[in-house]
Amino acid sequence: MQRLMQVNVQVTEPVYLKDPLTTELGRRIIEHSVRMIDELGLETFTFGKLASSLGTAESSIYRYFENKHRLLIYLVGWYWSWREYKLVFDTANIADGSMRLEKAIRSITEPVTEKGNFAYLDLRSLYRIAVSESGKAYMTKEVDGEHKEGCFSSFKRLCDRLRDAIVDVRADHPYPALMASNVVDGSMVQRFFAEHIPSLSEKNARSKIPELFVDLVFASINAPAR
Amino acid sequence: MQRLMQVNVQVTEPVYLKDPLTTELGRRIIEHSVRMIDELGLETFTFGKLASSLGTAESSIYRYFENKHRLLIYLVGWYWSWREYKLVFDTANIADGSMRLEKAIRSITEPVTEKGNFAYLDLRSLYRIAVSESGKAYMTKEVDGEHKEGCFSSFKRLCDRLRDAIVDVRADHPYPALMASNVVDGSMVQRFFAEHIPSLSEKNARSKIPELFVDLVFASINAPAR
DNA sequence: TCCAATATGATAGTATTACTATTCATTCAC
């Protein structure tokens, strides 16, 4: 599995200056930055603190990533790629479209509870970063240029797969793409709300999020034309 | 209307150090910061640039707002308060629950096209800020403390009103609060996607967003228990 | 084995940002 992940989970776009997975320092940058962003939050995290935690110089880090924002894009891209990998894995060999769709929604909206078997990255930390910080990867003035560069392609691939699974169940669904991106993004937002502003969702929403999104998607599929 | 707005749209929580609406400079801070954040994006916008645009000193601005983040919370709070005001206005005197709910969803998810009649604030700029930057108001490590302070109360009030409108139509809806916050937040995210990463939603999604969210909510209302 | 990349470390330096503090002039309410 470790090997398979390395192939699948790689961020293909050149969001980095030098591929961090090819060197020891690079991998340590990933490992430490994930832990530190999770602990400090993106705003408080700086390359200076990262360098000091690594026992190296700031300039060494700038050899790998142009800036903090690019590093965030890289990490978030990694996360979505991992989700996509997991989705493919979870839905393989399910012939029935409805069952496959339900499994897909659950796969995407489930919280991450396993540490994962990446040597240099704790998947649970990466998940928490994705919940709290992933929106900041694209909610900027540079979004159009970065989109053209392909910085968000792993997010898009995941949404596309879910959209296709919806269309497989109901070919004339009136808004499958919106539905898909709403499930992918909305499930993260709802996780955040459930954790920090719980009155915005149901009691015990944390454990019910996959269930509720499954219901929502199937409601939209089964709805008669208005 | 202007008077009514001033009463309704006020941010009641003390997110400011000194109420900017009480002085000329304060109002100019609001006016210029809205225009500048819209143009520059939150990251590039600084109190230094704002001061220079106002022809005043940075220190004067710090008398009103502790920092940029507090100013953002204030502006976003203003936006949601305005949406709430508009919602109440739009849905007044609609007796039928379903009609009221449909109108509520349309009111909340409609884009803002009018300049508004605030003397010192362009509503369309504020809307664009809300679409692109509102998530950053709460997606921070300080969210729990700020939530306790009441910084997000206007957002919550709006969600609560929509949730109540849903419950009015179907008292045993299984997840009205999640549905409501998903419509309020999701409609903004989908606006952003439609504008910047259009392949994530339908073609021409921009004009159809209210329609699609109406469909989605009513689908969830009419769905049989699973 | 030795040459040539490649990788890192160390140091230094710049521009900008996010604040804080202090002083002084103005104005406005009582």
Next chain:
DNA sequence: GTGAATGAATAGTAATACTATCATATTGGA
């Protein structure tokens, strides 16, 4: 007219986000 509040101007600090340079260690290939 006096005192409190308001704002302008200036100065300064600490941190951040970079960029540049040079020395050195490692390594992989001819």
